[in-house]
Amino acid sequence: MKSYAAYLLRRFGQFVLVMFIGMNVAFVVTHATPIDPVEQSIAAATSFGSTSPEAIAMMRESLRELYGLQGGIWEQYVGFWKRVVVLDFGPSLSAFPTPVSTLIWRALPWTVGLLLVSTAITWVLGNLLGGLAGYLHNNRTLNVTGLLVMGFHPIPYYIVALLLLIVFGYVWPVLPITGGAQMNMARGWNFDFVVSVVKHSVLPVLSLVMVGLGGWFMGMRSLVSNIVSEDYVVYAELGGVAKSRILRSYVMRNALVPQVTGLAMSLGGIFNGAIITEQVFGYPGIGALMIDAVHAGDYSLVLGLTSVSIVAVSAAVLLIDMLYPLLDPRVKLA
Amino acid sequence: MRSILKNALLAAAAALQMFGGAHSQELISNVPRKETLIIENPEGTIKNAGWFNIWAINAGGQSNGLHQLATDTFWYIDPNKGIDGVWDNSLASDKPIYNADFTEMTVKLRKGIFWSDGVEFTSADVLYTVETHMNTKGLRWSAPIQINVASITAPDPYTAVFKLKKPNSRFHALFTVRWNAMWMMPKHIFEKAGDPQKFAFNPPVSLGSYTLNSFDPNGKWFIWQKREDWKRTTLARFGEPGPKYVAYVDAGPPDKRVIAQMNHQLDIIHDTSPEGMFTMAKQAKFSHGWFNTFPYAHPDPTLAAVIFNNQNELLKNRDVRWALALLVDIKAVSMASYRGAASISAIGVPPTGSHPENYHIPMESWLKTFEIDTGKRKIKPYDPGVGKQIAEMLRPSLKDQIPSTPADIAKGFGMGWWKPDPVAAAELLERAGFKKVGAQWMTPDGKPFTIKITVEGEARPVMTRAGSMVAQQWRQFGIDAAITVAQGTLNDRRAAGDFDAIISWSVETWGGHPDLSFFLDSWHSQFVAAPGQPQPPRNWQRWSSPELDKVIEEIRTVGFDDPRGVELGREYVKLAVRDMPSIPLMAYNVFTVMDDTYWTGYPNAVTAPYTDPVPNWGNTKYMMVKLKPKQ
Numbered sequence: 013m014k015s016y017a018a019y020l021l022r023r024f025g026q027f028v029l030v031m032f033i034g035m036n037v038a039f040v041v042t043h044a045t046p047i048d049p050v051e052q053s054i055a056a057a058t059s060f061g062s063t064s065p066e067a068i069a070m071m072r073e074s075l076r077e078l079y080g081l082q083g084g085i086w087e088q089y090v091g092f093w094k095r096v097v098v099l100d101f102g103p104s105l106s107a108f109p110t111p112v113s114t115l116i117w118r119a120l121p122w123t124v125g126l127l128l129v130s131t132a133i134t135w136v137l138g139n140l141l142g143g144l145a146g147y148l149h150n151n152r153t154l155n156v157t158g159l160l161v162m163g164f165h166p167i168p169y170y171i172v173a174l175l176l177l178i179v180f181g182y183v184w185p186v187l188p189i190t191g192g193a194q195m196n197m198a199r200g201w202n203f204d205f206v207v208s209v210v211k212h213s214v215l216p217v218l219s220l221v222m223v224g225l226g227g228w229f230m231g232m233r234s235l236v237s238n239i240v241s242e243d244y245v246v247y248a249e250l251g252g253v254a255k256s257r258i259l260r261s262y263v264m265r266n267a268l269v270p271q272v273t274g275l276a277m278s279l280g281g282i283f284n285g286a287i288i289t290e291q292v293f294g295y296p297g298i299g300a301l302m303i304d305a306v307h308a309g310d311y312s313l314v315l316g317l318t319s320v321s322i323v324a325v326s327a328a329v330l331l332i333d334m335l336y337p338l339l340d341p342r343v344k345l346a
Numbered sequence: 347m348r349s350i351l352k353n354a355l356l357a358a359a360a361a362l363q364m365f366g367g368a369h370s371q372e373l374i375s376n377v378p379r380k381e382t383l384i385i386e387n388p389e390g391t392i393k394n395a396g397w398f399n400i401w402a403i404n405a406g407g408q409s410n411g412l413h414q415l416a417t418d419t420f421w422y423i424d425p426n427k428g429i430d431g432v433w434d435n436s437l438a439s440d441k442p443i444y445n446a447d448f449t450e451m452t453v454k455l456r457k458g459i460f461w462s463d464g465v466e467f468t469s470a471d472v473l474y475t476v477e478t479h480m481n482t483k484g485l486r487w488s489a490p491i492q493i494n495v496a497s498i499t500a501p502d503p504y505t506a507v508f509k510l511k512k513p514n515s516r517f518h519a520l521f522t523v524r525w526n527a528m529w530m531m532p533k534h535i536f537e538k539a540g541d542p543q544k545f546a547f548n549p550p551v552s553l554g555s556y557t558l559n560s561f562d563p564n565g566k567w568f569i570w571q572k573r574e575d576w577k578r579t580t581l582a583r584f585g586e587p588g589p590k591y592v593a594y595v596d597a598g599p600p601d602k603r604v605i606a607q608m609n610h611q612l613d614i615i616h617d618t619s620p621e622g623m624f625t626m627a628k629q630a631k632f633s634h635g636w637f638n639t640f641p642y643a644h645p646d647p648t649l650a651a652v653i654f655n656n657q658n659e660l661l662k663n664r665d666v667r668w669a670l671a672l673l674v675d676i677k678a679v680s681m682a683s684y685r686g687a688a689s690i691s692a693i694g695v696p697p698t699g700s701h702p703e704n705y706h707i708p709m710e711s712w713l714k715t716f717e718i719d720t721g722k723r724k725i726k727p728y729d730p731g732v733g734k735q736i737a738e739m740l741r742p743s744l745k746d747q748i749p750s751t752p753a754d755i756a757k758g759f760g761m762g763w764w765k766p767d768p769v770a771a772a773e774l775l776e777r778a779g780f781k782k783v784g785a786q787w788m789t790p791d792g793k794p795f796t797i798k799i800t801v802e803g804e805a806r807p808v809m810t811r812a813g814s815m816v817a818q819q820w821r822q823f824g825i826d827a828a829i830t831v832a833q834g835t836l837n838d839r840r841a842a843g844d845f846d847a848i849i850s851w852s853v854e855t856w857g858g859h860p861d862l863s864f865f866l867d868s869w870h871s872q873f874v875a876a877p878g879q880p881q882p883p884r885n886w887q888r889w890s891s892p893e894l895d896k897v898i899e900e901i902r903t904v905g906f907d908d909p910r911g912v913e914l915g916r917e918y919v920k921l922a923v924r925d926m927p928s929i930p931l932m933a934y935n936v937f938t939v940m941d942d943t944y945w946t947g948y949p950n951a952v953t954a955p956y957t958d959p960v961p962n963w964g965n966t967k968y969m970m971v972k973l974k975p976k977q
Contacts (some may be wrong), residue, residue: 046835051880053404055837057486058883065873065882067489072880074484075403078543107394108405109544115393118563174601182605189605190598195567196560197375293600296391296564304393307834 020334027330028124034322037094038315043085049105050268079105092315101316106308112316115301120320122192126213126289127282130220135275137221138228143264145229146236158229165226171221173292176280179213188212190294217294220286228271235267273332280328283321352606373611374593377559377569380975383945384590385961386597386616387411392565398550400529401479402543403486407842408526408826409962410568411594415970416462417529418451418580420521422965425647425857426955428690429584429968430698432858436580437467437530437553439504442518444905449513453521455504459847460578462552465534469500474533476508478542484540487528490520516863517901523964524647524856524864552965555587567595587970588945594961607633607941610695614948614961615939619807619863620685623937627747632942634822635961640740640747641687641758644951644960645698645933647690647857650809652799652816652846652929656889657877660789661846664733668718669774670797670847672727673823674765674816674929677736683812686740688932690733690760694922695915696933697760699857704912705919706761713762715925720770721777727770730762757951760932768823783787787824802839803833812931813849841880851934852886857958862915863901870898889927894918936960947972 054068055074063071076082080091080102095101101112141161145154164172181189188194193208239245240263248258287299298317305313374382397406400417408661420438428434435441437459443452459467476498479491485675492551494517510517514581520528531542532551539545549558556570570592576582597603597612604622606612608630618626625644635642652674654661660669680688691697692713695705713728739754741748749755772782779790787795797820801813820827832839839845854865868883871890875881881888897917904910907948922928940948949959949969959966 046838048838051838051841055841056404063883064493065868066493068882070489070493071403071484074488078484106392106404107397108402110394110397110405122564177602177605178569180683181602182608185609191562191792192564193565195562195593195595196377196569197373198564292599292602294391294596294602296562296566300391301393304391309838343921 016337019337023330023333027326030326030329031081031322034326035093035096035319038138038318038322039089039199042311042314042318043088045306045309047307049079049311050081052106052307052309079108096319101319104305104310104311104313106305106310112312115313116316116320117300119296119298120283122295123286123290123299124282125209126216126295126297127220127286128279129213130217130224131275131278131282133217134221134224135228135271135278138225139232139268139271141225142229142232142235143267144216146233146267147240147259147263149233149237149241158233161229164222165230166339167223169219169223169288170292172223173215173289176215176219176222177292187214189215192296212295216286216289216295220289228274231274232267232271235270236263239263239267269336273336276328276332277325280325281321283324364530368968374591376571376877377591377593380944381590382569382593383591383613383883383970383973384593384595384611385411385614386603386612387568387594387598388962391596392568395561395563395565395568396548397546397587399545399547401485401487401531403484406546407565407568409594410561410566411556411558411570411592412550413526413529413964414554414961414966415570415592416550416552416554416558417823418459418527418962419527419551421518422523422958422968423856423859424965424968425524425958425963426949429956429972434968436523438521442906444515447513448511448517448903451508451510453506453508455506456580456663457504459553459580460575461532461534462557462573462575463532464533464575464729465532467530469506471530471533472506473498473500474537475528475531476506478531478536479528482542487520491528494520513744513902515905516861516867517908519864522813526964528833553579555581555970556592561589565596567593567744569593574789581967581971584968584971588947588973589970592970607939610943612939613941613943613945615937617936618939618962620687620937623687623939624685626939629942633939633951634942634948635937635939637751637950638757640744641684641689641935642939643684643687643935643937644958645689645696645703645935646832646958646960647696647698647855648851648934649696649853650849650931650934651694651696651853652813652931653850653852653887654926654928655843655845655886656927657843657848658846660795661779664925665774665778667723667929668781669771669778670820670825671764671926671929672763672767672771672774673819673825674767675819676732676931677739678819679812679815679931680736680759681717681739682815683808684932684935686736687937688736688935689758690736690763690932691930692728692761692763694853694920694925694928694930695852695919696855696857696860698933699855700860701855701857702756702761705859705916706756709916709919710761712920714922719769720773722773725770726768727764727767728759728762729765732763733759733761737936752947753957767821771823782824783825786826794826797846798828798830800832800836800845800939801829802836802849803831804837805833808935809849816849840886843875843877843879843881843886849887850886852928853930854884859906860912860915861906862911862918863889863906864897866915866918870892871895887927888923891921892923894921897921942976944976945973946975946976 054071104110104112104115141157145158150153177189180187192212197203197205197208245262248262287303290297290299302317387410389407392407392410394406400412418437422434422436437456438455439454455935479485482488487843494510494514496511499507535551536542555573555576556733557573559571561568572587572590597606600618600622603615603618607615632661654667656942676690678685689697695701697706712855716728717724717726734755736759737748749758789795797815801810803810817827817829831878842846865884869885873882874890876890897914901914921946949956
């Protein structure tokens with residue numbers, strides 16, 4: 013127990029260090045970008061409008077003051093950490109004065125919902141099929157399934173998504189091709205809205221599953237292929253243990269350990285958003301928000317989103333490190 | 347196993363069919379499709395969707411219907427012919443009235459115009475709008491108001507008088523919509539709202555014929571509804587708006603826009619690729635562009651050009667700039683960029699709106715006689731038949747899609763351009779001290795002549811393709827030319843002068859009105875920034891010319907409608923041809939595609955050029971009264 017506590021303390025220290033480094037990198041990268049949020053705002057405000065050069069100079073000065081960008085980089089750095097500590101990233105610069113947190117919380121449920129469902133389906137299906145294919149390697153149906161799954165894996169995601177759009181949005185138009193729910197529908201936990209959300213998520217989820225399944229399938233099949241030749245599996249077979257029990261308790265359980273790690277990383281990565289998916293399917297998540305923030309040079313929003321992502325991934329890794337010893341007794345705590 | 351798989355697939359298909367149903371009828375909840383016009387919002391997703399305070403800089407959406415349907419101001423100038431002429435007195439009942447030295451502007455207001463909450467619009471709103479901008483830093487129009495306005499008074503509820511700090515014959519431009527302008531604020535709402543920078547103005551109180559019905563908190567769509575009292579708005583002079591509802595939606599990437607219109611889920615595509623347009627023209631009989639035939643696109647009153655950084659040591663000499671212009675084959679650029687669907691221009695004015703009548707046609711004879719001295723001989727570089735040549739080049743493959751009359755060809759493809767002349771280009775470069783060593787041109791100080799053309803990449807593929815073609819043509823001549831992609835950073839690089847040449851536009855005009863001050867005033871050398879310092883819009887080429895300064899200074903002293911303004915505009919054109927600070931290429935063509943399934947009466951180039959169909963323009967409010975439901 014004492015060694016487990018020391019192990020946890022060490023892992024927690026690493027968690028804090030990783031977050032500190034990650035946040036600093038995020039700060040440096042966003043401030044090193046050549047995009048100036050003030051110039052972006054001026055360009056947006058004056059595009060197609062008649063504005064004199066003197067007015068532009070005055071506008072530039074006012075915006076710097078309004079956005080709090082007048083101080084030096086050190087002042088901004090200190091301000092950034094003050095905000096991180098209280099989990100307030102201030103107002104978005106490209107949607108001023110709306111707080112960054114409001115924008116993130118508005119988009120986050122959509123991304124989390126979409127990616128949680130698609131990750132869960134992909135993980136369960138990929139591991140199940142991969143495990144079966146690795147153990148029952150002579151089964152023709154599983155081999156065909158494997159070929160199909162592996163066939164989709166290398167196709168660029170955009171192509172698969174576009175294919176789905178054309179097939180189910182145009183040729184056989186049975187599914188909506190854009191947005192998170194039907195336009196003008198009252199939001200809430202009512203049947204119609206939930207059905208609409210599910211309906212709008214079918215194509216994005218399907219595209220993610222089709223492309224993502226191959227990775228889990230391949231990983232699990234390789235792991236199982238190795239495990240089936242391990243001594244303890246061979247002994248179990250020679251000892252007449254039922255095949256289903258060998259598969260469930262001896263093979264799958266051991267093979268799942270690295271897959272669970274991968275799952276934790278994937279779940280942490282949910283907070284990065286699914287940029288291409290959200291762009292292609294017009295899904296209202298944080299991936300699209302991030303792209304927009306980067307293009308607008310919106311430091312505050314980029315830092316807010318990056319921080320959420322860093323915390324989520326680091327926390328996922330910490331969590332799995334904490335659970336590892338419980339899942340796999342071979343893990344040494346010392 | 348096979349039968350299980352087969353059954354599963356069949357079940358999935360059945361579920362999809364039941365689940366999806368005829369989803370095209372279910373596009374919008376609680377709003378009849380037949381009464382709704384669905385328009386692409388080119389701003390995409392509005393991340394701050396619940397923000398309708400358009401006076402705060404860059405805080406929310408603008409082209410989401412807000413400035414097309416809900417806001418209003420004194421005057422509108424149409425980029426095309428206009429619904430009742432180019433100029434429209436909107437909230438004003440007459441044109442701006444200036445005193446003799448342009449230090450005072452009086453505005454007479456229209457009576458009987460009401461905000462959507464039933465309060466009458468009066469000069470008190472004008473005063474409030476202007477004074478709020480005078481007293482608040484950082485609002486969208488604070489700076490131009492604070493620079494120009496000394497005071498404002500309202501002698502009666504329908505008159506506003508502006509006293510200006512200095513003479514300004516174009517002050518009214520601030521309140522004149524070309525694409526947008528300074529919109530009027532509702533005094534009775536904002537005076538109770540506190541800090542105008544932090545007030546979301548949700549729901550917005552409207553001066554237009556529509557008011558907000560609903561919007562997506564995630565910014566994907568906005569639905570506007572015709573006001574019951576639409577007769578108490580400025581648009582009512584032209585009749586009742588057709589659509590009861592107007593939805594502005596984020597339609598996604600170009601492929602999805604095409605699919606959505608093929609499914610009749612998107613009545614107006616703001617812009618698609620040339621290829622997308624050609625597909626629609628071929629396959630979707632209900633879809634059409636500004637031109638019913640090739641080149642389909644609406645030529646916006648902006649001029650795409652190869653803009654040189656005139657502060658670059660190598661490009662300061664106009665001989666070098668002219669040499670580079672003479673190496674461009676515009677036919678190849680037109681094919682590479684727009685697949686031939688481009689409206690070319692040899693002069694620094696876009697070939698759209700009233701400009702062909704005021705500039706391109708009258709200047710044709712001058713262009714034909716214009717000469718360049720290469721140092722060895724004089725050449726006449728203008729070829730008046732290039733537009734026609736492009737049309738003829740396309741005719742074998744597109745047949746009757748290509749217009750046949752010279753006037754229609756000129757309208758669609760433009761008139762003349764510069765003849766490629768590598769020999770003259772070489773002579774000009776040699777006169778500027780450049781030398782060709784082997785296959786490579788060297789600068790006067792013996793280094794390889796290197797030039798980078800900055801392009802936006804995927805963000806603006808048509809212009810990127812144009813830049814690639816120009817770079818290729820320069821490279822074939824022996825110049826070390828290449829493109830550099832500045833996706834997302836173009837604004838910053840352009841403002842900082844961080845480029846040799848850039849594909850962009852520095853010329854934007856009113857379109858329907860010949861006055862060029864919209865962009866030209868900011869080209870005065872008094873505003874040219876030092877190298878490395880941010881350049882205010884729009885003289886991105888950082889061109890300084892004492893002769894141009896004189897033209898601009900005289901324009902400032904003549905009235906907006908004074909015919910002398912056009913003469914001075916032509917003087918600018920001559921100077922720009924002689925100096926070639928940027929190589930004019932073509933109008934920025936926008937492939938707006940309109941679907942006739944639910945609505946008819948869209949504007950078009952031939953029979954109804956009453957406004958710009960490109961739906962992010964404030965002027966597109968006029969479209970609403972022309973659109974009628976398809977019977």
